[in-house]
């Protein structure tokens with residue numbers, strides 16, 4: 510088995526960078542390897558207008574490490590107040606690449622999201638007409654729904670009817686976690702795709718409870734049972750262009766995770782491509798990593814593939830127990846342990 514692997518430079522099609530004094534750390538981590546990233550809009554207040562997205566992009570560019578060409582691709586947060594006119598403005602703007610749908614309250618900073626999809630019909634029509642993708646956090650929000658079933662319920666009761674009602678709307682089901690989602694995306698039209706995180710490829714739900722409660726393994730959608738992880742690995746490594754890399758790297762302060770009501774989110778930006786390489790290597794599919802990490806995403810978004818390359822080497826690297834996050838610290842995935850690959854910088 511080769512110990513080095515060269516790939517066209519990958520992009521991250523689902524990323525949380527946050528804002529303020531945290532931005533310099535998150536942007537430095539992701540720009541180390543990724544050429545571009547789809548930047549999530551779940552700030553407080555949400556990034557709900559083109560003007561807010563443009564201003565946020567400027568703040569990101571201001572903290573980009575010198576020499577970096579990292580490109581933030583901005584998204585709008587869909588609220589009940591989003592107008593078709595704002596969507597048309599987004600379609601015409603070169604820096605806005607998608608609209609994010611959070612079912613209200615489904616996850617971190619999702620309270621400004623949507624409860625009634627039927628009320629958004631004119632917005633979806635405008636998006637379909639202009640080819641602007643709808644990125645979906647696919648979990649049901651009915652209080653009685655079991656947390657492990659929410660993705661499957663959403664796919665069956667909300668996503669399937671949505672795709673049928675708006676047959677030309679471009680859709681990315683974000684951070685999929687179940688066999689149900691894999692099957693839905695596989696059987697949907699070509700303009701319906703999905704992102705998959707590294708942590709959902711590497712871990713199942715047992716990891717949340719290994720030897721005690723591990724808050725740093727808690728994210729939404731929550732890790733699922735082994736059979737679902739296996740379906741995700743098969744989808745990611747199967748060569749199907751509908752599946753591509755989206756880390757959902759979601760930084761939270763250590764104190765906010767290690768609390769009586771810990772926040773959802775796993776931080777992987779410090780070694781994201783390295784984690785994906787582990788997952789692909791585990792099933793002997795390293796030859797499929799480049800398609801998943803570097804080609805399928807830009808092809809779906811209608812953007813050019815990156816033209817430079819990165820080199821990975823299979824050599825164990827320690828992961829720091831904590832990393833800086835503005836004026837505080839976070840615990841990264843595998844903190845205090847190691848990762849089996851490293852991206853070599855020239």
Ligand code: DOR
Pocket residue numbers: 525551616617646727728729730759760773774775
């Ligand atoms: O675990 C998660 N964290 N899931 C999300 O959907 C949001 C994210 C965050 O922003 O922290």
Ligand code: ZN
Pocket residue numbers: 523524525549757759
């Ligand atoms: Zn996310």
